Amino acid sequence: MQVSHFWQRFQAFFVTIPDTLQPAFFAELARHNYSRAIVLSLGLMIIHVGLIELNFSQRYQNGVWQSVGYEQLAYLHFILEGVLALWLLLVVFFNRKTASPAVQYRWAFVFSFFMMIWCAALSSSDQKIHGQITVYIIALFGLAATQYYSLRASLVLYGMPHTALLLGIAEMQSDAQTASAHYINASVAAILAWLLSRLAYANFAREFLLRQKEKELLHELSKQAEHLAKEKQHTDRLLRELSEASWELALTNESLQRANAFKTELFEIAAHDLKNPLQAIVGFSHLIDEFDDIAKVKEMNKVIYRNAERMFGLISEFLEQANIEQQMQNLEKSLTNLSSLTEQVVSRFMHQAALKQQTITTHIEPNCFAKVDSVLIQSVLENLLSNAIKYSPEGKTITANCEKRQAKSRQQETISKKQEEKVHVPLTCIRISVQDEGQGLSEEDMKQLFGKFKRLSATPTGGENSTGLGLYLARQIIDRHGGRIWAESDGKDRGATFFIELPAAVEKVAEA
Template sequence: MKILVVDDEEDVQKLILRHFRQEIRNKEFEFCFASDGTEALDVLKAQPDISIIITDINMPKMDGLTLLTQINELRSERQAIVVSAYDDLKNIRTAMNNGAFDFVVKPIDLQDFTITLRKTISYIKAISEVQTRNTELTLANDVLRQANELKSQLLGIAAHDLRNPLQIVLGFSSLIIEATRNCSIKTLGDVEPAMQNFRQMGETIQGAAERMIHLIKELLDNAELESGKLALKKTHRNISEIAAAVIQQSQLQASRKNQRIFLSAEEYCIAHVDWSKMLEVIDNLLSNAIKYSPSDKNIWVDVRRIAEDGLPPRIQLSIRDEGQGLTDGDKEKLFGAFQRLSARPTGDESSIGLGLHIVKQLVELHGGTVRAESLGRNHGSTFIVELPASM
């Protein structure tokens, strides 16, 4: 540890060199000296690795207080110890306010001086260790960020490349289904059972392709969100109308499990949103309610404008189901990416654990919030989205 002693008394140099001769011999301490502040600044510029400055306050040319103000401009992590007369409390206080780490009084008590010096060294080492760890964490975070960006890029590329062949599979399966439906019984004759099998196989292929395309869409959406390149195209829209549109297109999915969807919506629930992205938010939440609820259950969708005293008005959308509910563990990781919760789809639906993660990011991009409420396992759950209302 390199230490600069600034004092205009020659005896101080001899005293320090004699007292710390063992530490100097062991290369634990290395001392250099200056007789005033001006000379000290020259030494500091020539030897930037000096970590501690021990300075007297009253010196010619440049005093210790002036020196302190200029030390911080050279290297902020240096620490200073001031030396002053016992009754010079005003200057000591000024020195501490100017950044001095500690002080010792004259006449110097060598034992107290040694304790103060070692305390300062310990502090510098602790600060250095923290800075080193912060640097290591910063580098590690950079590596993780780059790895995450690469992962998102690879997922995006893979999802994009998979989507086109799946669209072809979906198209041909639709043709198979349509062709078998158009065949008349007279034409079919004895081959009618075989044609029915073909139609069922076509419907199976179509269903599997649709599920895969939905999963790929989630991967592409997540990659776009994580890249930070998603640009919202906002207009003033009625959230009640968006919810009604989603319910209309979800009726077939719900009917397969004999589920009923009820909508309660106020007429004017206007918010400044991207129509397609808000459609995606509501679709994800409603699809989950259908997916994780057993057959013959109800789902309630509620849209209303809320205005409370002292708070800006907001639009609240809630989707409540009679499904499997949420455990405390589920709630902790609910909106994370690629998370699997305790609940499982009750039909043949599939999931990669991205839907709610995408919902949260899209809602927050709109300046809103999303949360979930549940009394626990098998008590259903309610997802609540709140958005700033248009004035």
């Protein structure tokens, strides 16, 4: 146990730096020794100036030092002062901040070696005057406390000056007993100073290793913190995606519930509307068997045909409305010329209007562009024109308009692709209107105009079919496009006008 404890104490003098940390440790050690050497040299210069002024100048005036060996000692001090001054000038000239670690280490070592040799020379010269080695011992422990070197460098730094001191004592000291005492004292001091230097070096190395360990721990903590931050971001993203998915699922579920309710309601309306023509078909089919008169049979066949045709129209309209409801789930918007679209829809209904001796007139401004789902907007226009024809008496006029309108109180900023500069363009919308001279709308009609499966007070003038879904779906489609739809009427039998407003395409507004 005691041997192990002693070995641990002995190992305290030797610290091994890993190869990977050697460059960083060497740079820090060189910087430490270099800065301490500068401070020591400056301090020694100031001390020597004081010693020369207070001691040697007085002895020189008294004429004492020429006869007892002070002259040689004074020369050594003067030379030391000059060397220190030269060393400081060189340090300033080479700029210690830009010197490499290797240069700093060599300069500090040369300074330490020179100071030890010079202090050994001073103590050797002092043997003829006072017979002391105080300067050398002070230099030993001063060096051990301030300068840290590797094992090999420390052996050179402490061994060679000590050898020079021993040779100097043997040469200068005439008293053998005093010389022996100096040998022992100097050797003990050198060994103690060297051990102190090794302990200081080991402590410096341990502090360096602790700092490196702290840096590694901080780096590891930083990496872990960064990893945790990324994990948190990933978790937040997953939670956000989960929340969005839940929200989309809720919307989908709500949409499915609405679709299911719509389907149920559609089936109920279909069953109700199809019941009467089916009863007529079944009834007249039985009556045909009871009549032999060909004329009456033909008349009954016409009734059956009309009711079957009515059923076919109702079923077709129901299927079309269901298809529109499905398309509304995913709008496919594209840049559409509503002027051309309106003209196409009007031309398609010209024949239907002609069957009732009705006239369709148009006032269409060209190049009315909007970003819309053209299929759905076309279905809205078809519904409005179909209603105008359906609820207007024969010989009336229907008017379809398409124009740009500007709301000057609101502005939006866009970028002209041609000029590539910012311009302010008044917010523009496209207004489409369909005006008829039909049965008009009452106040009660206006309240439930866009409701689902709502039948108004007006009735088709030519026996056409109606499901009560057209205007409801038109409102849903226009709302999905960020537009608005409304109707105006002066009352019963005074006609009605239906309006649609859709945001104009920004690119086309900027070009205009």
